[in-house]
Structure formats: C-alpha cells, structure tokens
Amino acid sequence: MSGPASMARRDKAEKKAKRVRANSIKYQVDNGDIVFLEGPYGGKYASQVFQMGVKERDYVINNLWFTNDEKVMDILRKWMCR
Numbered sequence: 001m002s003g004p005a006s007m008a009r010r011d012k013a014e015k016k017a018k019r020v021r022a023n024s025i026k027y028q029v030d031n032g033d034i035v036f037l038e039g040p041y042g043g044k045y046a047s048q049v050f051q052m053g054v055k056e057r058d059y060v061i062n063n064l065w066f067t068n069d070e071k072v073m074d075i076l077r078k079w080m081c082r
Contacts (some may be wrong), residue, residue, distance in 0.1 A: 025063045029071050034064060050079055 001041045022042045027046070034046035041059070064072050064075040 014020065024067055027064065027067075027072070029069075029075070032075060034072060034075060039063070046075075 025039050026033045028037055030045075035050070036042050036044055036046060041056075046060050046064060049056045051057075061076065065076055
C-alpha cells in the first residue's frame with residue numbers, strides 16, 4: 001500500500017532526518033574513539049565526556065547516536081555494554 005498518506009509520512013520523516021543531520025555536531029572518529037570538534041566539549045574525546053556523569057553521557061548519546069554513522073554506533077554500543 002503506497003498511497004498518498006504513506007508518501008506524506010515518508011516525506012515528513014525525510015525532512016526530519018535532514019533537519020537532524022543539519023543540527024548535528026561535528027566529530028571525528030580517531031583510533032576507536034570519537035573526538036568532538038566543536039561545542040562545549042570541543043577537542044575532548046567522547047569516552048572522557050561519557051564517563052564524566054549522567055548529563056555528559058546524555059550529551060554524547062544525543063549528539064552522536066542519532067548520526068546513524070555505523071562506526072560511531074559500534075563504539076557507543078561497546079561503552080554501553082560495559
């Protein structure tokens with residue numbers, strides 16, 4: 001079933017995904033870790049920020065998990081399984 005309603009939902013989801021990517025923070029994967037290139041933790045490794053506390057852990061997850069970057073997601077999965 002590929003009617004107008006499903007096409008509208010798909011368009012809405014695509015626009016939201018583009019908006020999320022446009023608002024995402026800049027980072028770089030470096031030797032199994034992630035470096036924030038900007039923002040309040042610019043220049044710091046995500047592993048350091050992740051261990052600072054709950055607020056910082058939420059920052060890492062909210063800003064990196066939803067990038068849908070498979071390398072980033074693999075790194076974060078390892079941290080969350082500890």
